[in-house]
Amino acid sequence: MLVTGAAGQVGSRLAVGFVGHEVLAAARDVVDLSRREQVEHVIAGFEPDVVVNAAAMTGVDACEVDPDRALAVNALGVRYLAQAAERMGAHVVHISTDYVFDGSSARPYDEWDAVAPISEYGRSKLGGERELIAHARSWAVLRTSWVFGRRGHDLISWAFDTYDRGELHGVLADQVSIPTYAPDLAQLAARFALERRQGLFHATSGHEAVSRHELVTSALRLRGVDPSGVKEIDASSLQRPAARPLFSALDNRALRLAGDPGLRPWRDALAEYVGELTAS
Secondary structure, eight states: OEEESTTSTTHHHHGGGGTTSOOEEEOTTTOOTTOHHHHHHHHHHHOOSEEEEOOOOOOHHHHHHOHHHHHIIIIIHHHHHHHHHHHHTOEEEEEEEGGGSOSOOSSOBOTTSOOOOOSHHHHHHHHHHHHHHHHOSSEEEEEEOSEEOSTTSSHHHHHHHHHHTTOOOEEEOSOEEOOEEHHHHHHHHHHHHHHTOOEEEEOOSSSOOEEHHHHHHHHHHHHTOOOTTOEEEOGGGTOOSSOOOSBOOBOOHHHHHTTOOOOOOHHHHHHHHHHHHHHO
């Protein structure tokens, strides 16, 4: 099992899902997707049966400022990965994003809704999906959203640290989606890898959509502090380079119709995560 993006929120959790298997957990210093020769060298040397691609350029504003780099990693890099995996006969599980949608829907997006990214990040990730489908015969795409579950890398731990410094004055209230707990998503991706399951699926923690403000204040309450001083703010007040979809909730319809239980609700996962953060 080859895991790319092994230093990230999901990738760092994946190795535990492959107990009893040989795993190469590769961070960017081992596999930089933008470097074709490096991708091909690692895959040819390791000869994986399955590749789980959790690597990506995820900084939405950074992608907007440098779209060439975003496409090189998130789109063209997936082409290199898919082509090399195909030569090995390897199955590829690829992590994608809710940002392939424009946020104009009145209901959660399912796997059969039309895509229309409004940022370079979303466009590059959609490009990666298309490259995978074009160049690998055995593949699965897991679209997810608002991943949390690793201190220092997510909205929750940022909010806690900012609150502790007395600087948490406001959180966005006009962006709505469904959070996803990284350890649970990693377990699902591992299962897709081991079963060589194929197709496009949405994978979020339950079906309850929430704003970023409500997610943060829910976490603060679980921590036992009063979030009443945290104001609701609008994205327009931040003047950031990249547009974000205002509503990007994903309907896990393909999992549900296939009889797959999917992931537990985000409120249950959040309680576990806050407990871990509080105890550490």
